[in-house]
Amino acid sequence: MSDSPMKSHVFSVLDEPYCVWEHPEDNNNLEFLNGIDPAYFSFIAERMRSAEASVDDDRRAATALRSAYHHALETFFSLAGALVQAPTCVYGWLEQCETKSLRTLVEQISxxxxxxLSVVQGAPVTWETISAVVHSRMDVSEAERARVVSGFADLWGRSARLFLRRENIDEYNSVKHGFRVQAGGFQLSMDVADNEQVEARTTKFDLGGSKYGSSYLRIERVGGTAKSNRSFTPRRHYLNWSAEQTSLLLFLLSASIGNVVAFLKLLNGGGDQINSTCPTDDEFQAPWDHTVGVFRMDLARQIPDWAVSVTTKQDLHAHLATLGLKRHSGE
Incomplete structure (x- = not known):
C-alpha cells in the first residue's frame, strides 16, 4: 500500500481490520475533529435545569438531561476507542464501530x-493508561498531572460501569427510539409489624426514591428460554436517578470529551499545546455525593409457563397465513 499515490489509514475495530484511502493533501481527520463541540453537553446541562419550570416541564427537562447524559457516555467512549485503535482516522473508526463492539471494547478495558491492536504501547490498556496518554502534554507540575490523570481514570471507570449496565442501555434505547418512556421516579418503603398480631403496630422503613427517573416496557420470553421460542410477555422496569448527579456528570463528560479531542487534534497536526480542563478533586467527587437509595425495580404479572403456548417461527408463519395476510412485492 505504500506504493500507492493515495494516503491510507489501516486500523482495527477490536480485531476487524479496515483501510481508509484519502488524497495525500487532505487531513479529513483534523477537519472531523474540528467539527466536534465538546461544550454541547455542558450547554445542555446548564440549560435543562430551571427552578421556574412547571412540574411537567421539569420532568421533560430531566428526560432531556438524561438523554444527553447517555449520548455523552456513548460519545466519550467512542472517541476513547478511536484514540486507542485509530487516532489518525477517528472518523473511519467511528463509522465502522457498531454499538455492540463499542460495549465489548469498554468492557474489556474496564x-x-x-x-x-492498540497504539498504546508499553502498558496494558486501562482507563488509567488512557488518561495518562490524553493528559501527557499538559503544562502542569507532575503532581498536578498525576491528580488529573487519576481523577479522570476513576471517572471513566465509574462511567463505564454505568454505560454497560443493562437497565441504562434499555433506558437509553427507549428514550432515543420514539421516547417510549414515562418520566418520573418512584418511592419505595416497607412497613414491618412489631409482632404477628393483626392489629400490631408497624414501623415504616423508607428505602429511598426520587422524583426523577423513568419507566419503560421490555418484552421477555415466556413458556421457555430457548431462542427458538417466540412467545414473550411484557415487564415494566422502573429507574430512579438524580437529576443533579446527571447534570454534574455531564459537565465532567464534556471536559473528558474536550480533553480527548484536544489530544487527538495535537496528534493530527492541529496544534502544539493542549489546554486541558482540570476539574478539582471536589468536582470529581461531587456527582457521587447524590444518591437516590433504591435505583431500580421491575414489575409484571406472573404468567406460568403452562398458561401460554411455546411458539416457533414456523408456527407463527402458519398462524399469520390463516389470517389472510399476504406478502407484497412492492410493484
Missing part, C-alpha cells in the same frame, strides 16, 4: 483484558 476488566483489564483488552488485547486487540
Amino acid at each position: 476488566e483489564n483484558r483488552f488485547n486487540s
Whole structure:
C-alpha cells in the first residue's frame, strides 16, 4: 500500500481490520475533529435545569438531561476507542464501530483484558493508561498531572460501569427510539409489624426514591428460554436517578470529551499545546455525593409457563397465513 499515490489509514475495530484511502493533501481527520463541540453537553446541562419550570416541564427537562447524559457516555467512549485503535482516522473508526463492539471494547478495558491492536504501547490498556496518554502534554507540575490523570481514570471507570449496565442501555434505547418512556421516579418503603398480631403496630422503613427517573416496557420470553421460542410477555422496569448527579456528570463528560479531542487534534497536526480542563478533586467527587437509595425495580404479572403456548417461527408463519395476510412485492 505504500506504493500507492493515495494516503491510507489501516486500523482495527477490536480485531476487524479496515483501510481508509484519502488524497495525500487532505487531513479529513483534523477537519472531523474540528467539527466536534465538546461544550454541547455542558450547554445542555446548564440549560435543562430551571427552578421556574412547571412540574411537567421539569420532568421533560430531566428526560432531556438524561438523554444527553447517555449520548455523552456513548460519545466519550467512542472517541476513547478511536484514540486507542485509530487516532489518525477517528472518523473511519467511528463509522465502522457498531454499538455492540463499542460495549465489548469498554468492557474489556474496564476488566483489564483488552488485547486487540492498540497504539498504546508499553502498558496494558486501562482507563488509567488512557488518561495518562490524553493528559501527557499538559503544562502542569507532575503532581498536578498525576491528580488529573487519576481523577479522570476513576471517572471513566465509574462511567463505564454505568454505560454497560443493562437497565441504562434499555433506558437509553427507549428514550432515543420514539421516547417510549414515562418520566418520573418512584418511592419505595416497607412497613414491618412489631409482632404477628393483626392489629400490631408497624414501623415504616423508607428505602429511598426520587422524583426523577423513568419507566419503560421490555418484552421477555415466556413458556421457555430457548431462542427458538417466540412467545414473550411484557415487564415494566422502573429507574430512579438524580437529576443533579446527571447534570454534574455531564459537565465532567464534556471536559473528558474536550480533553480527548484536544489530544487527538495535537496528534493530527492541529496544534502544539493542549489546554486541558482540570476539574478539582471536589468536582470529581461531587456527582457521587447524590444518591437516590433504591435505583431500580421491575414489575409484571406472573404468567406460568403452562398458561401460554411455546411458539416457533414456523408456527407463527402458519398462524399469520390463516389470517389472510399476504406478502407484497412492492410493484
